[in-house]
Amino acid sequence: MRPDDGLLPPFLGALKACVSVILTMCYGVAARRLRLIHDATINDMSALGIKLFLPALIVVNLGRELHIGTAMNYLPVLAWSFVYTFASIGLSHVLARLFRLPHWVAPATTFNNTSSLPLLLLQSLDSVGSLRLILRGDESTADGIERAQSYFLVCAVVSKTIAYVVGPRMLHDGENAETRPSSIEDQHVSECEDEPLTETTSLLPERAQTAQHAVGMRIHSWTTWLVSFFPYRVREELMAPFGDPFAGVAICCTLVGALLGLVPALHRAFFFREEDGGYLQGWLTASVRNIGRLFTTLQIFLVGCKLAVAFERMVAQGEADESSRIPIRAMTIIFLVRLVAWPAVSISLIYGLAKHTKLLGDDPILWFSMMLMPAGPPALVISGLAEVAQASETEKMAIAKTLTVMYALSPFICFTITGALKASEAVLKERS
Template sequence: MAFLHLLILSVQSSSLILLVAVTGYCCAKYGILNASAQKGLSQLTIKLLMPCLLFAQVAESIDADTLLQLWPLPIFFIIISLISGLLGLIGGKIFNFSSSQTRFVATGIIFNNVTSLPIGLIQSLVATEAISFLLWGDHDTPKKAAARGISYALLNTLLANILRFSFGTWLLKKEGNIDNNRITDVEQVNTENTPLLSSSHQTFRAPFSNLIYKIKEFMNPPLYAALIAIIVGTIPTIKSLFFKDSTIFYIVITRPAQYIGDIAIPLTILLLGAQLNNLSSSKSREILGIISYIMTCRFIIMPIIGILLVVMTREWYFKDPMLWFVMMMTASGPSAINIMNMAQITGTFQEEVAALLAYSYLALAPMVTVFMMIMLGVIERLTNN
């Protein structure tokens, strides 16, 4: 009965995403969301909505003690990311993908849903008998276990967003996709009319200007927001200024950021559906093999690897079944919805990402139920032993 209830909740969760995406598709098809509107809303999401969401969620849930005590999570996250990237490279070699296609495949495998799916499943488990598999000791309660699980998932969210909006945006850039804003005159050509002092000054500034450019090329608004959130969240005095209801910072900055940030995910999903309207049937068929490989890795290979790693390393850290569950989920599930935001930042692969996410979330309901049953079964055996 618990698994049947879980299946119903999984279908409800994925159907919500699909219905919003279908709405976006219809809006694009009938001209409500034309190309210009899509571009404007994409920029709004990247430059305002997503940074507000990251600041509001991460800064509130993270503190220095949490970061120190949960060292297994970042280590596990890094290992899983490296293995995922390796699978992308292997797929590129085996199936003879181009360099840019291999980057797209690696992006789809590395960056999975480590936020809404794990948190949604944890919240749904609380209402079922399956939560008993994830209790830690005789005095644990479903509510306490769920709170721990959500904090673990939010730490993964922080790590994932830093990686997505730094390495991920670089990874999605196609060959020859040059930033038009790049500084081109830093080694500026000198002539006989150029003052000597100006030439020396320019030569001195060149390495510094190049460094600044490289940093600016690497950074983007969501990444800035994630880094600011870490600073605010890990310094208690500053955190209290931003997250106590009575402070002026909470009223003027935090509360509006929370309110605005809540729009980010629904709008991203709406734009996802609109992008599907732009995907030609020929292009969809062309990338079907690439998408199939990504989904095989995300729904089959990586969950198996994640489960095996937890089973082999569980003696090295505290034996919280909820921690094991979140670590297994770190390796599982579909590609993250906000890789669409990454594609929007770089201006590449937007149609391909839309197709990948559409197929992935269509397969989510049956697949998530299968690996949930396997994970809970494994965790039950580990706790009994």
């Protein structure tokens, strides 16, 4: 029997990968506890990662992996991302009403971490060599990791866009709908009013901001005209993602990455070797790739920092406040849905589709990635949505405690990784 046969080797590899991620998170906790990083720095670095590092990662990874020959592989990813996210929304509402859970349990059950956690897990799996089980031919592990990351990035864009549109409403049942800006123009005006202007303001930034605003208004007018043919409620939902800074940037970067990948001349210029015509690859693409690579480890490190901040607030609040303690039922529901039920459903469903149909193509990395997408602890974006929805301090503290406990339990995802690896390997062996 080969060393890779059986469940133990892939399970140990998955466990090592999970431990590696948890240790990276613990380093963030330690840095915060030792006062090596402050709240303002954590927030600034997190915003930098979301607004700069992640878009760079999306453009480079998606552009490199997406081309005419692989374009069809991304259609199942898009479809599956929408299906499992909306199914999670429906399931969370049913469970919240059935067990009379607080409002914040629904989004915590619905939206899992689809970016930093799985991306770092993939890098850790690369170091332990677990993905060798599902590589085709002489394909290298690094190539498989790059392709899996591009699938997860597409999933992350879909999941986070839906989270920013639907999440605040799930937290407060639309009670604060009137407090949200009614349009993108209102948001732009409010942002400009908050920005002080002095006599020493340089002309170049002024012109750049004016040009950016003009272009933005022109694009907005075009998109408004396009969606004006739909009913009012449909128009509101279609335009909502572009009102959020992350969603707008992520969608634009996804489109740019798709353009660079699908246009042969651009793909060659940006991603081929220089001797093959890639005259932009060695300097421009390499620089953007270097920035993008900062996202994964930095975000997991900042997750640890944010969890440490939440823990400090718990200690400061004390145990006398019974109202913000985590309901056992809520924690159990979130754990069972995110780390037990969805992994079982996704592995079984994707395995069946890959084995009996041609809908998912012939890429085992795609099958493995889709099996993992619905699994994992809640996304930290839930705490941000609580701010947007103007949740009470009691709800914010309960959310912080929930996130802390769920990330402590995140090594349970190693069972999902093992099952996905073995299921994908079984389909690959049968097909070959």
